[in-house]
Amino acid sequence: MASVLSYESLVHAVAGAVGSVTAMTVFFPLDTARLRLQVDEKRKSKTTHAVLLEIIKEEGLLAPYRGWFPVISSLCCSNFVYFYTFNSLKAVWVKGQRSSTGKDLVVGFVAGVVNVLLTTPLWVVNTRLKLQGAKFRNEDIIPTNYKGIIDAFHQIIRDEGVLALWNGTFPSLLLVFNPAIQFMFYEGLKRQLLKKRMKLSSLDVFLIGAVAKAVATTVTYPMQTVQSILRFGRHRLNPENRTLGSLRNVLYLLHQRVKRFGIMGLYKGLEAKLLQTVLTAALMFLVYEKLTAATFTVMGLKSTHKH
Template identity: 30%
Template sequence: MPDFEKILKQAAMQVGAGGSAGFVEVCIMHPLDLVKTRLQLQATKSKINQSDPHYYRGIVDCMTKMYRHEGMLSFWKGILPPILAETPKRAVKFVTFEQYKRFFMFGSPTPTPLTFALAGLGAGITEAVFVNPFEVVKVTLQSNKQLAAQVPSTWTVTREIVRESGLGFRGLNKGLTATIARNGIFNMVYFGFYHSVKGYMPEYQDPLLEFGRKVIIGFTSGVLGSCVNIPFDVAKSRIQGPQPTPGVIKYSSTTGAIYLVYKEEGFRALYKGLLPKVLRLGPGGAIMLVVYDYVYHFLENKFEKKPNL
């Protein structure tokens, strides 16, 4: 098989497997992503009265109040942008990861942990540039505390952002550096840990044990990545979400947002939303990598069985 044809087939399998993995992960784990965003947007020294239905003391309190005041569908607010982005986003992530992996071999015959980490960093940065506009729309929708039926559509919110602020760093691409830092660091840890550890842990012949092995490694990868990149995630939410004073931009840069949160609310505020993030990206990381592996191997077998024309 010519090398070019082989590369195209591999890319097609990565697109199919990555898109499937992203779709499944988003549909299952989106409510926790929404709760994480709500907690991150809520300042510690908030003027909101604690009896206010939109003041959240934690995950359970947030989910209870959202269900009571916004309805069951509110847990999936802002899900359309990530769903629309997931197939190309995961395609970008996994395809570029494989390409970066070749680049960062540094003469080694096999990939090293450094290779996986640097390839993950490159894939995360590339992914962030693509996905950031979707993140801006998603955070805007997630921060809306009206009933789910009263929330404007994804297209309406997108048009409003573009009309009022344009496509640049104050509009549909605001928070780009924070997204790059968040995704780059997460994927550096996520891919670096997953592929390195998977190579050291022997595979099981038993399908159930092998499934468990991949789930455990994927879960740990997601948890570690979440713990490392959370301050950048908080900064991203503050930049992309509604500003505390309408018309006044308080959070404009990544380092500036991190500094303000630390100065005004303390070090712990930089880890707001960590628990729902871990609860989402721990299992979510496992779901994504396991689904990706199984779909990829399924497609690989299909391609191998299909005769060349």
């Protein structure tokens, strides 16, 4: 129990949250482009920069940063929960032994499930806020009018019921493999590099963070598209019973997408997503590693995790 409530887990959680917020803020416009490409099927522009230029031209210079605060709040909570759970479980399970790729994957998966169940309502609200006021090409999308995070929660519960806050939970649970795959590759690459040298440079950390995220994103991207559509939940064409995004709905949406756009329709917005997540993850891991190392040095503690 002590290791679950340990100071070390807290340091990892705070460093993970700060790292992700810093990185997301820097690359936020890329995420805006990705979300538009996923949800607004009738948008003709295929490339990230073309979509961003269109958004700026039609909706103003700050439009790529629309919904920044709710996203950052959700990300902060989400990463705090994820890093705290991941490092607590690792401390309990590994207990001074050497960590292995299999253990990292299992711990990453469990941490991801805990994270999804606790933070999905935040992500549903911020997907809605991020797309509010957007000029859609698809006329089947019902516009929203929320005054902020609290008002969005209130309106969704009032109009769609409490379970609507967990829209897209099923694909989100499947997507737990994304951070699990990412952490498995990240920890594995880190172990390999540490065999060859004593210490990793900032560039090493940045690069292995980027590679780990690129692999995880490409493998799980079609499910992310379905997740965005279900969370947004404002399409008039949605199948019945979309509440938790059952397997039937996920398969229905994947099938519709392939039928209308071919197999590449599943990867619409991948370029923007890869650019954003790879750079974001790399920068996040860099800030995370530096912050944890600096905090442990200042506090005169040594990290007990063996890699």
